[in-house]
Amino acid sequence: MRIGLFVTCLVDLLRPSIGFAALKLLRATGHEVVVPTTQTCCGQPGYNAGDRRGAQRLALKLLEEFENCDYVVVPSGSCGGMIRVHYPELLKEFPQRQEAVQRLAAKTYELTDFLVHVAKLRKIPGRLTGTITYHDACSGLREMGVKRQPRALLSMVEGLSIVEMQGAEQCCGFGGTFAVKFGEISTRIVDRKCQAIEATEADAVVLGDLGCMLNIEGRLRRRGNHRTRVLHVAEVLAGVDDPQVMVKGS
Template sequence: MTERRQVALFVTCLVDTMRPRIGFASIAALEAAGCEVVVPAAQTCCGQPALNSGARRDAEALARQTIAVLEKYAHVVVPSGSCAGTIRVHYPEILAGDPEWGPRAEALAGRTWEILAFLDQVCGWRPEGVTLPVAAAYHDSCAGLRELGIKAQPRRLLAAIEALRLMPLAGEETCCGFGGTFCVKYPAISNAITEEKAQAIEASGADLLLAGDLGCLMNMAGKLHRQGSPVRVMHTVEVLAGMGAGPAIGEAE
């Protein structure tokens, strides 16, 4: 009998507060891929908002706290490219000068994965018996694409969904306008970027928009909803876990 991988799920603030369904879908997909999933109760924010806002000391404190909670696990999996990128890329940077925490940050970074990359690259998993007859478009979120190299992995996973057609999306690698605190600091620029993205999504002919970062998804879902678009929006792991027929982001649960 093959030993099950022990995985710590880092849920993220947005998933916890705005879309817990993504957390449950993550557990379902990881268990289907043969993992034993633990959700450490002491986890909090990864520190990304503080880091983006220039609050370096606060970001370092949250990094140390997160490392202490997660470092005992063989694998840490995150349903967010931006939060996974914070742990994997930025923790070693901001703690590089700390003789104790720098090496601990490096060690945790090497065991931290965005969930779609983990399911594809580490588990070699493909969903079985999942059918969703829709035309879907995929948006490559900036952090996942540029910090973690996530591009082909979600598309390989989605190719195993029966009846799902992946439509070409113009500007699929272009920012959606969210950018964490960017949308708060520069709302007019953010709105203009999101407007272009919404137009491209509508033009794709897709019924469903997918991505791997809830912040981006909420931003695009909000714009599409305000424009009266029928396009539904979901996190990719929800579809992979067989939850694609449920309520989309912005719809009543």
């Protein structure tokens, strides 16, 4: 089995530790993992902003880069959802590529979904002592069906306990350009999410989308909360070495 890792542009530019953690987890499955060096963006920002032609160029580029992979795995439900759910519509003007587009959509998985349902990973390399709460990012939950998978994997992490927050499935207010265009509404939404996180008294909030992570962490810090860590599920499952991102007490 040949697994292609789509790192995502946010991870590459802002928190590459997530990409390396995802790579470590995929290699732990015992299968071949490839990371095309020419990969960039899935095209979602342009697609959401109405730049259909620009998004199409990026989508066709990604199609070529991962065509020889049996699976495409993404440490982001948002980017994974863009490929699986929206590429068929985005690229409908390219009838000669429709078969390839359908194959790509069918073989694209969010990271934890792939580890649970395809690779069936039974041993988690990460070890972390502390309490976490989990936020269900919108695209991963609603477009990729990711809910049970991260919790099942996190339950195997030695020393870790999970406490559920109220409204775990409610939006954090990011929504890509929504947070920019509707800043006041976004702030109200993320404040509600921060209150739910803080009410659990967990050492960290864990989730699967970097955009949501940046939004939540930024608001927690502006609210004066410098205690609660904000971690990607891949970082926790793979084990993190940087003490700045480790859960308190680990």
